[in-house]
Amino acid sequence: MVEIQKTPPEPLAPIPFNIAEPVRETLPNGLRVVLVEEDRVPLVSYRLAFFRGDAHDPKGAVGLTSATASMLTEGTEKYSSRELAERVERLGAGISSNASDDFTTFSASTLSIYADEILALMAEILFRPTFPESELDLYKRNALENLKYQRSQPNFLASEQSARLIYGHHPYSVVSPKEADYERLDRESLVKYHDSAYVPNNAVLIVVGDVERSELMSQVGELFGDWPSHEFTLPKDEPIPARDDRTLTIVDRPGSAQANIVLSNIAIPRNHPDHFATTVMNQVLGAGASSRVFMNLREEKGYTYGAYTRIDAKKQAGDFEATAEVRTSVTGDSLKEFFYELNRIRDEKVRPEELADAKSFLTGVFPIRAETQDGLAGLVANQVMYGLPDDYLQTYRENIDAVTLEDVQRVANAYIHPERLAMVIVGDADAILPQAKEYAEDIEVFDAEGKKK
Known part of the structure; x- marks a missing residue:
């Protein structure tokens, strides 16, 4: 008789991550x-x-x-x-x-x-x-x-x-x-x-x-060696504007059966000290198929095939985004669930098991990215180009493991701002506007060519 195992097996030992000193x-x-x-x-x-x-x-x-x-x-x-x-x-x-x-x-x-x-x-x-x-x-x-x-x-x-x-x-x-x-x-x-x-x-x-x-x-x-160096100047960057209010922008595609939702605000550049904490926070909130927004909008509500969040961190700045492609008829309901999840991760600490799962995934998948030589080259290139610490790759998993419940809530409050989001929805404006107008007083509508209507 085959004995059925009633508890999951113990996790495997971490995959070693050893690379030569650059x-x-x-x-x-x-x-x-x-x-x-x-x-x-x-x-x-x-x-x-x-x-x-x-x-x-x-x-x-x-x-x-x-x-x-x-x-x-x-x-x-x-x-x-x-x-x-x-x-x-x-x-x-x-x-x-x-x-x-x-x-x-x-x-x-x-x-x-x-x-x-x-x-x-x-x-x-x-x-x-x-x-x-x-x-x-x-x-x-x-x-x-x-x-x-x-x-x-x-x-x-x-x-x-x-x-x-x-x-x-x-x-x-x-x-x-x-x-x-x-x-x-x-x-x-x-x-x-x-x-x-x-x-x-x-x-x-x-x-x-x-x-x-x-x-x-x-x-x-x-x-x-004979490649001549010379002085160079980079164009002066314009300042990034501060946002005081939540806004709603609709790109009108009449007759569209789907609404593409993007909610965003300024976050952090790639070399920010809070990078590891925001990475873990985002993993819990919306980075994968077991995340909160995915489980809510897809698995529980059935509004979409996928709902996600991400931190798009660049050299000079970065932004937080929450995205989903939903049926037009549930645009307003989807916004309600997005704001519920964005506020929840700010107002409440995540559960210890959520934190553990997020860290386990991130530390487990990291060595896989270096399995191919091209993948390793990409990791080294990002480290050098973004000016990350010399031991960034060697200490990545250690830094992820060090993130606490308090860190997750702190960065959620620091870098997710529901009250100042730029809300962009692409779809049928006539059908979307009645569902979404309660979320912002500042509303504008554009056509697909980017011209204001």
Whole structure:
């Protein structure tokens, strides 16, 4: 007879998280190099990161940073765009370049036997890009088509309004260039921006993988040592506006059967001391399928397939968001439950078992993120680029475990402000407004093109 176990098994021992101590060096031209030797597999990953992103677009040139980054790999003095792609493919490697709000990152990964060739190819791309007119025209056409698609997506429309309301005139308020911004791009602007923005004294080369320190530094010095440094300035940031009241913004999509809800307010930047406490708090509140808002709005009420919260922490600032896509007819009921949960986590301590579950999940999943070399490279890159402590990765689980019930309630009160939320709802305004108007006196309605009605 099989005996049925009536209690769950004891949890497994924590997975060890051991990574080599990073080696840090700086070239005479100011280029920082961070190396993590990792020989579990014969691979190597490179990240050349510049501390300059979309938020640092020159005045009147929205989209220039991303365009320059994307076009970087579309041809050099030695290779056309096609020849470059074929060479990378023959080596079984990958090369990409892109910009985020705060950084521009030029990445490559390959088998370690081709590491020297790929690093040399990165130098070729970095120092001798041609920004072909034909490729730029293709980039602009694709970007304009993608913009049309984005404007048909409720999530994009909600993000556009939320960023405007939260960040005001700060560059973080821009979620995408507009049609005129793309049309304005030209090859001369890309060349000029590349020459002024891609400087070694505002960059760091992160290398993770099966490489030997002395050999790497010798090649880095040979390829990047003569890269001239020069003074640079970043555009002055606009202040982030303070919010005094709760507001309601509706993006009207007549006839829509669904309402996309985004509730947001300013929170913390990525390197804030409360990062670990807010991470745990958010895990309890809305980060996953066992969180409070998910269990409430989906499992108990059946209003949506998913309801979530997150802390979007960037270099200079961050925001808290609560989101759900619900049936139009239950928009008001969904708002009621959101505010119930937002107030509850502020007013009451979470249960000890909720805290334990959240910490167990976060500490358990963390080592998995470093199982692949690319994942480990991403973790190291984030640590370096956001200026996190040198032991951030090694002490991550310890810091998560140190969060208390009191910490969770404290940060909930500090960074969730139901009375000052920017409420954005995308859907049928005629159906939504009667359900949502009780939550704010300041109400505005826009069309899908972002024009006020």
